[in-house]
Amino acid sequence: MNDENNETNETKDGVTRRQFFVRVGLGSVAVAAAGTSVFAYQFLSPNVLYEPSPIVNAGKPDRYPPESVTLDPESGIFVVNGPQGFYALQATCTHLGCLTAWKPELGIIACPCHGSKFGRDGTKIAGPAPKPLPWLRMWLSDDGDLMVDRAAELSSRQMVKV
Amino acid sequence: MAKTLDHYIDTLRGTRVWRSVFRGGQGASRLHNVLAIQQNIFLHLFSAKTRRRSLDLGVTWYLGTLTFGCFAILFITGILLMLYYHPSVPQAYADMKDLQFVVSSGVFLRNLHRWSAHAMVFLVFAHMFRVFYRGAYRPPREFNWVIGVLLLLMTLLLSYTGYLLPWDQLSYWAVTVGSNIASAVPVFGAKIRFLMLGGHVVNANALLRFYVLHCMILPLAAIVLIAIHFWRIRKDGGLYTGEPAARRET
Numbered sequence: 001m002n003d004e005n006n007e008t009n010e011t012k013d014g015v016t017r018r019q020f021f022v023r024v025g026l027g028s029v030a031v032a033a034a035g036t037s038v039f040a041y042q043f044l045s046p047n048v049l050y051e052p053s054p055i056v057n058a059g060k061p062d063r064y065p066p067e068s069v070t071l072d073p074e075s076g077i078f079v080v081n082g083p084q085g086f087y088a089l090q091a092t093c094t095h096l097g098c099l100t101a102w103k104p105e106l107g108i109i110a111c112p113c114h115g116s117k118f119g120r121d122g123t124k125i126a127g128p129a130p131k132p133l134p135w136l137r138m139w140l141s142d143d144g145d146l147m148v149d150r151a152a153e154l155s156s157r158q159m160v161k162v
Numbered sequence: 163m164a165k166t167l168d169h170y171i172d173t174l175r176g177t178r179v180w181r182s183v184f185r186g187g188q189g190a191s192r193l194h195n196v197l198a199i200q201q202n203i204f205l206h207l208f209s210a211k212t213r214r215r216s217l218d219l220g221v222t223w224y225l226g227t228l229t230f231g232c233f234a235i236l237f238i239t240g241i242l243l244m245l246y247y248h249p250s251v252p253q254a255y256a257d258m259k260d261l262q263f264v265v266s267s268g269v270f271l272r273n274l275h276r277w278s279a280h281a282m283v284f285l286v287f288a289h290m291f292r293v294f295y296r297g298a299y300r301p302p303r304e305f306n307w308v309i310g311v312l313l314l315l316m317t318l319l320l321s322y323t324g325y326l327l328p329w330d331q332l333s334y335w336a337v338t339v340g341s342n343i344a345s346a347v348p349v350f351g352a353k354i355r356f357l358m359l360g361g362h363v364v365n366a367n368a369l370l371r372f373y374v375l376h377c378m379i380l381p382l383a384a385i386v387l388i389a390i391h392f393w394r395i396r397k398d399g400g401l402y403t404g405e406p407a408a409r410r411e412t
Contacts, residue, residue: 026167042266043242 085159298402
């Protein structure tokens, strides 16, 4: 009988036994929910990725004839051999990521998906693409191969002289 | 805090969106309590009222509920494990090792899945012995016993198909042996084994078939049978709590 009275009678803190246990219960659920969220986030984020490296070897510079724009569809980059040197452009369109193509007869880079057009230096000519094709960091390896880091977009244009 | 929380819950239950989903209405009357069960697609499988005695530990030892709890754990951990597992021949073993050593909490989820599977097989048998020796399988509950036997079959098949998925020596030879046992069936034996493995040897087709059975077909069948199993408890007059005479003695 006394127990039942305690359930409804407020203690001096103004908290009944029932309210106290409701708080403990809800608190435990909140802690468990927070822990589960952290657990789920960590599980869902892969610790090891089996993806190709962002750094690609584009081969010897003499593979590329002068004044040429060469697409490597595997790695999604253009290697351009211009009068002032070599540079690499990202070949995926800045609109929605389709693979663009070099049109030698028009002298432009065109996207087949939504008709964006870019110059051979990546500048935007027309189309829905919001930005020009970014320049990617390029350097010569010790073996004399052209290397491109697809994850490193250049803020200022730099060419590789061979 | 409890009072303000109650206030928020009451406000939420009064909103139009809430009332469009839950039509039982506000209130704590017997009718409202019954409507809360009866108008919920999941809860309406169960009876809106139950005898107090059927909730006693001594009546069932909660073995059926514990079995369902294991199934729920297996369902959730299984879906999470599927996110890192490819059912293809060299990859499956590597993915299983990745789950053990690379994925965050992967080893915990894999072991939870494994131990829950063992526990579920044990609990299904314990539940069936309990039902059998108490005589709870007798009319009017004989059909639910048959559903229960089918659920035992689903549990064993889920265990067996899951056993192949790590694609290690243990699973390979277990399925070799198991499929040869199936081929001992008169007349159709060889054909059954061929259809089961999708070929004459345990290989890529067998792995894919066992994966589809383990992750789609058998769980779906089990869920349907579980729903019928629960619904029949209500239809057969609630949980069996013993004969009236025997009840008076205890």
